Amino acid sequence: MTEPSKQNIRAVSRALAVLNSFTQKRSQTxxxxxxxxxxxxxxxxxxxxxxxxxxYVAQDPTTQQYRIGRALRLLAADVPDGFDLRAVASPVLTQLASEFPVTAFVSVYDDGDVVCLDRIHDMKGIEVHWWAVGGTLPYNCGGAPKLLLAFQPVEEIERVLTREPTAMTRASITDRGALRDRFAQIRQQDYEFAVDDVTLGLTALAVPVRTPDGSIAGAISIAGLTPQLCNEDGPDPLHLGQLREAARQIERRIQMAGAA
Incomplete structure (x- = not known):
């Protein structure tokens, strides 16, 4: 066993031991x-x-169990592992945000949470502050959270649905049966259009980003004023088309990063 350094700070070593105890464990008492x-x-x-x-640690209010917190996940997002989704997506989303007066996001699924890796805004339009870098949203609200959960295995979806849905606005879907139906719709249409369900008057549009083997790497989304992103039948086709093209560009960049 390695002898500890004479400069070892016991409190720090103990805190690291606590964090290391979560290795390969979703939660602990x-x-x-x-x-x-x-x-x-x-x-x-x-x-x-x-x-x-x-x-660095979070506690589930229902079960009282502990799990890794968003601060540690944000640090982990900076560690290169094959490809850095935030770095790969950033120039594409910067271009997207410059073309439309919207705020663009890239996010990933992490053990029941969807974490914002980056938020990019062009100063021509309203900046959406509802989702900070490193932050999460309730699984039943917003575009990316519902989209990324929809593509998880059935058993993972059901596990997350044991958590109480959050009503952020009157438009938030809080019925679990309705959420299951929405997830099926998302998988069929390959996007999520979340109108007014985080903040009234603001809407998000999200699409998946896939790796070369077809698995979901994360999501990119845009958010802006509801009238700006909506038409009579759903999302504005121009915004949806440009967002899907941005996802394809990021997927090509992922493939190139993997080949490098």
Missing amino acids: LADVTNATGLDKGTTRRLLITLMDNG
Whole structure:
């Protein structure tokens, strides 16, 4: 066993032990973390609270179990692993945001959450602030969260549906049966159009980004004023067509990155 450095800070080492205890585990109870680290219960609780306060650990309000937080996921997004989706998507979304007065997003699915990797806005139009980089939205609200959950395996969808849906506005879908129907519709049409369900007056349009083997790498989406993105029958065809073309460009860049 490697001897610890004389400059080792015990509190930091203990906090890292707590984080490392989540390896290959979606969630843990306080007892699970205590057993995995060998720390006493009081110390483990204090470390978990400190990590929660800084966003590195989150706690499910229903089950009271702990899981990795969004701050750690945001750090992980900066680690190269085959390709960096944010870096690959950024120039494409910058061009998209410059063509339309919208805010463009790239996001990924992570254990029941959809995390915003980047948000790009051109100063010509209204900037949408509802989704910060590194932040998440309720799984039943917004374009990308519903789209990325819709493409998960059935057992994963059902697991996430055990969480209570959030009513952010009166347009938010909170009935689980209606959500299952919406997920089926999303898979069929290959996009999600979320009208007023995060903030009244604002709408999001999201499409998937796929890897060369056909799996879902993430989603790109745009958000803007509802009248701007809607027509009588649904999303404005110009916006949808341009968003799909942007996804194809990102997919080609992913393929090139994988071949490099």
